Structure formats: C-alpha cells, structure tokens
Amino acid sequence: MEDITRGGQFLVKETKCESVFTPEDFNEEQIMMRDSVKEFVDKELWAHKDKFEKKDYAYTEQCMRNAGELGFLGVAVPEAYGGLGMGFVNTALVCDYISGATGSFSTAFGAHTGIGTMPITLYGTEEQKQKYVPKLASGEWFGSYCLTEPGAGSDANSGKTKAVLSADGTHYLISGQKMWISNAGFCNIMIVFARIEDDKNITGFIVEYDRDNLNGISLGEEEHKLGIRASSTRQVFFNETKVPVENMLAGRGEGFKIAMNALNVGRIKLAAACLEAQRRTISGAVKYANERMQFNTPISSFGAIQSKLAEMATNCFVDESAVYRAAGDIQNRIEAREADGNSHQEAELKGVEEYAIECSILKVAVSEDVQNCTDEGIQIFGGMGFSEDTPMESAWRDARIARIYEGTNEINRMLSVGMLVKKAMKGHVDLLGPAMAVAEELMGIPSFDVPDYTELLAEEKEMIGKLKKAFLMVAGAAVQKFGPDLESHQQLLMAASDMLIEIYMAESAILRTEKMAKKLGADKVAEQLAMSQLYLYNAVDVVTQKGKEGIVSFAEGDEQRMMLMGLRRYTKYVNMPNVVKLREQIAAKVIAENNYCF
Structure with missing residues (x-):
C-alpha cells in the first residue's frame, strides 16, 4: 500500500503517468457497461426528455x-x-x-x-x-x-x-x-x-x-x-x-460521521455525473454550429464560436481525466486494504476518506465547468438556446444545482485546504518540508539557464511543479502566520483552494495525455496535447491571480515583495503557448467530427 499515493500527496510527490487510471484504460467489461448505460439513456431518458421537463x-x-x-x-x-x-x-x-x-x-x-x-x-x-x-x-x-x-x-x-x-x-x-x-x-x-x-x-x-x-x-x-x-x-x-x-x-x-463520509463519496460521484452532460452539450452545440448559417457560412467557421467550443471540450477532457484518476486511486486503495485483511465496509470507507481532498476538488471544478458548458451552449444556439424547444436551457437549469449539492462549492473550497492542513499536522502529507524548501529557494539566486525541453510535455510538467511551489509558498506562509486560526480567514482559504484545484486538474490532463502519447505516439494525440496546454495556460492565470490575492491579504513590506517576486518566478513560461492556435486546433477536430470526440 506504500506505493499508492495518499490523498493530497499529489502536491508534494511526483505522479508517474503509468500509475494514473484514464478512460482509455477501460476494460472490456467496463466498455460493455458504458455502452449498455448509454443505450438505456438514449431510449428511456433522452427520447422522453419532455416528460421530465413537465x-x-x-x-x-x-x-x-x-x-x-x-x-x-x-x-x-x-x-x-x-x-x-x-x-x-x-x-x-x-x-x-x-x-x-x-x-x-x-x-x-x-x-x-x-x-x-x-x-x-x-x-x-x-x-x-x-x-x-x-x-x-x-x-x-x-x-x-x-x-x-x-x-x-x-x-x-x-x-x-x-x-x-x-x-x-x-x-x-x-x-x-x-x-x-x-x-x-x-x-x-x-x-x-x-x-x-x-x-x-x-x-x-x-x-x-x-x-x-x-x-x-x-x-x-x-x-x-x-x-x-x-x-x-x-x-x-x-x-x-x-x-x-x-x-x-x-x-x-x-450520524455526523456517516453524513460526512456519505458526502465524500457523493462529491466524486456528483463530479462524474457532470461529465456526460458536458459531452452531450458540446455535441449538440457543435452540430448546431455546423448547421446554422449566417452571412452565407456556418457559424462554426467563426473564431468566436471556435473559441467557445475549444474551451468547452478542453474543460470536459480535463474533468474526465481528473475524475477517473481519483476513482482509480480510490479503487487501488480499497483493493489494497482488502488485501491487508480489512472488511469490504472498512476498506471502502477508509479508501474514499483517504481521498476526501480530491473529492472536494472535483466537486467544485466539475460542477462549475458543467454550468459554464451549458451556458456557452445556450450562447452558441443564440436566441434558440433560450427556448424550451432546444435542450440547452433545461441543461443549464439542471446544472445549477450541482454547485449546491453535497456541500456548497464555498464549503468544499475551504474544506479542501483545511483537510490538507490537517493531514499535514497528522504527518500523512509532508507539507512543511517542501514549503520550507520553497522558502529557502526564494532567498537564493534563480537560474538563468534556458532549459532544454526536448521530451514531450517537459515544460508543462515543469510548470506544474512550479505551480505546486507557488501554492506551498502561499499556504506555508499562511499556516505559519495564522496557525489554527487559518480557518477563520475564509477569503484566503478560497484563494488557496482555487490554486490547489487548478494544479490537480491541470496535472491530471497532462498525465493522461502523456500516458496516451507513450502508448499511441505523440502524433495520435495532437488535440489532447493542445487541450492539456490550453488548460494549463488558463490554470497559470488563475494561480497568478489567486496567489496575488492571497499574498497581499496577509503579507506586507519586504515579505510581500519577496513572495510576489516568487509568484512571478513560479508562473513564468519559458515558451509561452499560442493559445489562439491551440483553440483553433481543438475546435477544428470537434467541428470535423461533429461531436465531442475525445
């Protein structure tokens, strides 16, 4: 069981792509189960959608x-x-x-x-x-x-x-x-x-x-x-x-213990329940964009629409990557506990509880992505999207509850960081050592050597490592300053949580893409590579903004200047990606396939 990464350890321990479960790893039984569920949904639910709305x-x-x-x-x-x-x-x-x-x-x-x-x-x-x-x-x-x-x-x-x-x-x-x-x-x-x-x-x-x-x-x-x-x-x-x-x-x-553990499982299952809704929304939006003619051309040829489709597809791909990564980790932990002699009950309870941080991260990230996806779906449909005659408006209304279910997203944001700090206090995740190492690094002279990024995703993986340092810098200083009172500084916790969320989600997509590239060849996963790069670019922006917000909330003078300088160092690209081209590449694939095809 020692080889299995513990909950929250993704922040301080390198995860190999081979150890991550991805949707491409579904076995024959799982593919059959997926297909039978999709058949049930198409025949009994999608075909009678009006009954649910009535x-x-x-x-x-x-x-x-x-x-x-x-x-x-x-x-x-x-x-x-x-x-x-x-x-x-x-x-x-x-x-x-x-x-x-x-x-x-x-x-x-x-x-x-x-x-x-x-x-x-x-x-x-x-x-x-x-x-x-x-x-x-x-x-x-x-x-x-x-x-x-x-x-x-x-x-x-x-x-x-x-x-x-x-x-x-x-x-x-x-x-x-x-x-x-x-x-x-x-x-x-x-x-x-x-x-x-x-x-x-x-x-x-x-x-x-x-x-x-x-x-x-x-x-x-x-x-x-x-x-x-x-x-x-x-x-x-x-x-x-x-x-x-x-x-x-x-x-x-x-009862309180039962309720909290039920919520942990509920959170990752809610995240999973927001995936197919995104796939179907994206597929519906791209089909409409390919058919809808304006100025004698399909609206899918317009850059503004392509940008939306690319971001929608990217978020869905990232969400899939993170949900199945966590599900695979939980299953491995359950199986390891059963092998050690735990009952099924005990193994499942402890297995899910171990990854409570990841469950909260997923609940927040995916519930917000499905809302954004359905919102953009309405926008692509234009006036028709606002009508009950299209599935977009009901998808948007249905998505709204996901940010409230299983503990509001505000509660889950604060929980994710709070649980991480508690794990560190118990010695389950070594945050103190890496945080101190980052503080020492900030006092040193940065290297001005230009790295050689010949290996696929090398710069992206290095950037993930730097984003982790940015989080450790902010969270480490905040814990040092406030100690047990940190939980009363809710806006700081929310900012730190957004940094944590983006790191986990971006890393999950990069690991999935790397695993696919090693198996199929980089040329076969060009769009997945583009989505991983696009999401990381957006994640860097969030970490920059939220890191700055956190730092200025508790640091002053030289300490603040030092930390802001560190934040710039840890969010700086060597080779800035061309995000417009990335979006065009992702959208071109979705438009050509006429559905969500990843």
Missing part, C-alpha cells in the same frame, strides 16, 4: 425501476446483498453515463444509489444489510436521505430533529422536520438523522416509509424548482414516528 414524477420512478432491473442500481453493492459488486471505477462510470440526459433522473439515481443505499451498505449491521440492501439494489424499494432541516444546511450537525427512547426501550420516537429531500415522493426507506437527548452529535436511523401505514410521517407538496423538475423533492415531517432500536445505523452519536 414534472412527470411517475415516469422518473418508472425509469428508476427499469434501471434496477438492468442492474444499474446495484453496481456498487456487494454480490452478497444482490448487487454486482463492481469496483469504484465502475461505480463512477455508471454514474457518469447515466446522468447525461436529464438532471431529474440523475438526482433520483444519485440519491438512491449513494446516500440512500450506501450508508446501510457501509455502516449497517449484517441483519440490516440482509433486510434492506437487496431490495434497494434491485429497485424493488427506493431510498432517500433526510439530513437537511430549515435551520441546518451546511451546518449539518445542528439539526433539531429529536429521537426519544420509549419507556420499554424497544423503539425510538422521532419528531422533527426535514427539507429538500430527494426521492421523498416515492421512497420506501429513509436514512434519517436525529439527536438523542443532548448528544453532541446526531444519530442515524433506518426508517421504513409505508404509504398504507404512515407511522407519523407526512410529506409536503412537491417543490417547484429552477431545474431537476421531475426529481421528487419534498419536505418530510416526523411526529413521534416509531423506529425499532435495532434500526439505529452504526452507534449512538455517529
């Missing part, structure tokens, strides 16, 4: 049942409980391709397979798993997750819902109000979080919901939402709902 909740439920019959709901569930028992990469793959047509189904699927089923699979007793998981894996029953309350959103542990033990000690009586509950309208199982007495932390319970025996459970009306219109979203009210004591999930007061 709030046909019954059709969403029917599609979920069909997905269960095809095995899609049980991909991550062990075979012992009626699932397919596939690895984490397969889980991400299904989540990716099943989410392309409509956010309504994507939300129902994600809520059921993730936060509806997974807490029982990973925290349940053997009796609980045998009783509930097979029905959830098959689609006979559906799950929902009751955490959020009117006064408890991002601060999930502040919920007021109470669980009171009955006089005879056989059951708990749950009373309280939950809101924004996905799948509430057709679920059979609710994972409910409530507080026992004055416990510091909430506790999780498995609550059955039987429409013929309401047991003190009532539902609010369906919420009317900007997007994901056919995703059932309701308030849930509990009035002394009786729950057997054996339905407590994990131990008393362990």
Whole structure:
C-alpha cells in the first residue's frame, strides 16, 4: 500500500503517468457497461426528455425501476446483498453515463444509489444489510436521505430533529422536520438523522416509509424548482414516528460521521455525473454550429464560436481525466486494504476518506465547468438556446444545482485546504518540508539557464511543479502566520483552494495525455496535447491571480515583495503557448467530427 499515493500527496510527490487510471484504460467489461448505460439513456431518458421537463414524477420512478432491473442500481453493492459488486471505477462510470440526459433522473439515481443505499451498505449491521440492501439494489424499494432541516444546511450537525427512547426501550420516537429531500415522493426507506437527548452529535436511523401505514410521517407538496423538475423533492415531517432500536445505523452519536463520509463519496460521484452532460452539450452545440448559417457560412467557421467550443471540450477532457484518476486511486486503495485483511465496509470507507481532498476538488471544478458548458451552449444556439424547444436551457437549469449539492462549492473550497492542513499536522502529507524548501529557494539566486525541453510535455510538467511551489509558498506562509486560526480567514482559504484545484486538474490532463502519447505516439494525440496546454495556460492565470490575492491579504513590506517576486518566478513560461492556435486546433477536430470526440 506504500506505493499508492495518499490523498493530497499529489502536491508534494511526483505522479508517474503509468500509475494514473484514464478512460482509455477501460476494460472490456467496463466498455460493455458504458455502452449498455448509454443505450438505456438514449431510449428511456433522452427520447422522453419532455416528460421530465413537465414534472412527470411517475415516469422518473418508472425509469428508476427499469434501471434496477438492468442492474444499474446495484453496481456498487456487494454480490452478497444482490448487487454486482463492481469496483469504484465502475461505480463512477455508471454514474457518469447515466446522468447525461436529464438532471431529474440523475438526482433520483444519485440519491438512491449513494446516500440512500450506501450508508446501510457501509455502516449497517449484517441483519440490516440482509433486510434492506437487496431490495434497494434491485429497485424493488427506493431510498432517500433526510439530513437537511430549515435551520441546518451546511451546518449539518445542528439539526433539531429529536429521537426519544420509549419507556420499554424497544423503539425510538422521532419528531422533527426535514427539507429538500430527494426521492421523498416515492421512497420506501429513509436514512434519517436525529439527536438523542443532548448528544453532541446526531444519530442515524433506518426508517421504513409505508404509504398504507404512515407511522407519523407526512410529506409536503412537491417543490417547484429552477431545474431537476421531475426529481421528487419534498419536505418530510416526523411526529413521534416509531423506529425499532435495532434500526439505529452504526452507534449512538455517529450520524455526523456517516453524513460526512456519505458526502465524500457523493462529491466524486456528483463530479462524474457532470461529465456526460458536458459531452452531450458540446455535441449538440457543435452540430448546431455546423448547421446554422449566417452571412452565407456556418457559424462554426467563426473564431468566436471556435473559441467557445475549444474551451468547452478542453474543460470536459480535463474533468474526465481528473475524475477517473481519483476513482482509480480510490479503487487501488480499497483493493489494497482488502488485501491487508480489512472488511469490504472498512476498506471502502477508509479508501474514499483517504481521498476526501480530491473529492472536494472535483466537486467544485466539475460542477462549475458543467454550468459554464451549458451556458456557452445556450450562447452558441443564440436566441434558440433560450427556448424550451432546444435542450440547452433545461441543461443549464439542471446544472445549477450541482454547485449546491453535497456541500456548497464555498464549503468544499475551504474544506479542501483545511483537510490538507490537517493531514499535514497528522504527518500523512509532508507539507512543511517542501514549503520550507520553497522558502529557502526564494532567498537564493534563480537560474538563468534556458532549459532544454526536448521530451514531450517537459515544460508543462515543469510548470506544474512550479505551480505546486507557488501554492506551498502561499499556504506555508499562511499556516505559519495564522496557525489554527487559518480557518477563520475564509477569503484566503478560497484563494488557496482555487490554486490547489487548478494544479490537480491541470496535472491530471497532462498525465493522461502523456500516458496516451507513450502508448499511441505523440502524433495520435495532437488535440489532447493542445487541450492539456490550453488548460494549463488558463490554470497559470488563475494561480497568478489567486496567489496575488492571497499574498497581499496577509503579507506586507519586504515579505510581500519577496513572495510576489516568487509568484512571478513560479508562473513564468519559458515558451509561452499560442493559445489562439491551440483553440483553433481543438475546435477544428470537434467541428470535423461533429461531436465531442475525445
């Protein structure tokens, strides 16, 4: 297990391209799974997109049942409980391709397979798993997750819902109000979080919901939402709902831990669920651009449109690279733990928890990219893009929720840096050594030798190394200055997080391209090379801006001048790429293929 890079170590440890999992590494089983999911989406979801926009909740439920019959709901569930028992990469793959047509189904699927089923699979007793998981894996029953309350959103542990033990000690009586509950309208199982007495932390319970025996459970009306219109979203009210004591999930007061770990998995799965939406948006946009004539020429021949298509395709390629890199790392960690004798439950919990930083990074980056992609999709369609007659406006509306789900992007930005600092404090990631080395380097005289970049991607990889130094310089100085109080400096954390995000995303694309080039030859991956270079160029701009913002927020005088000089050194190209030509090259490929073709 020592050979596997730990979570957050990408910042201080060189990653070889051979050790990174990429979509080009899908095996035969994974390709078959991907193709069967795409067929299901085309036939049952994309072809009936209007039903979802007209709030046909019954059709969403029917599609979920069909997905269960095809095995899609049980991909991550062990075979012992009626699932397919596939690895984490397969889980991400299904989540990716099943989410392309409509956010309504994507939300129902994600809520059921993730936060509806997974807490029982990973925290349940053997009796609980045998009783509930097979029905959830098959689609006979559906799950929902009751955490959020009117006064408890991002601060999930502040919920007021109470669980009171009955006089005879056989059951708990749950009373309280939950809101924004996905799948509430057709679920059979609710994972409910409530507080026992004055416990510091909430506790999780498995609550059955039987429409013929309401047991003190009532539902609010369906919420009317900007997007994901056919995703059932309701308030849930509990009035002394009786729950057997054996339905407590994990131990008393362990609900907060369950909620946080469920969110870690939810974050990378949400990122995966934003990939196919981008591919389909790009393909739709380029098809329209090739057909739409203005001034006697297709608008795809205009540089302004080509620039948009190139940036959309680039972000999607980078997002794919980063999501599957992290999924591969998580799967390797899970398999290593199982080989060391951990149970499946323990291995999966610890495997995902190890990469919580990467999960937060992905959640932020990919949710923002899908929003930008759909926004540009509308712009390419022009006035038609604003019409309900084209799929762009619904894609844009559906994408908007992704920046709020699974912890807002603001929360996740601060979490990514906060978790990294905590890992460093525990000795899991050596940040102090490299940060001190960067500080010493700043005091030295920089080299004026012109490097020889004969090897493919050599300058790009060196630039990634320099961007890491820029982050270590800013974060190291900030930790030194503020110590434990750093978490109260939210704008500084947000700036540092944006630097961290860009480094991980850019490096993921470069490693994927390098791996492809070694296998196929550099001439076969010319556009992938161009996308990696274009994204890195944009990333350098972000690191420059956010690094400057961070430095001036806490450093003054000579220290500030020294750090700003260091930032310039670490963000300086030897050979500045021609980004206009890169965009033209990427767009030409997409336009010629008439779809997203990477």
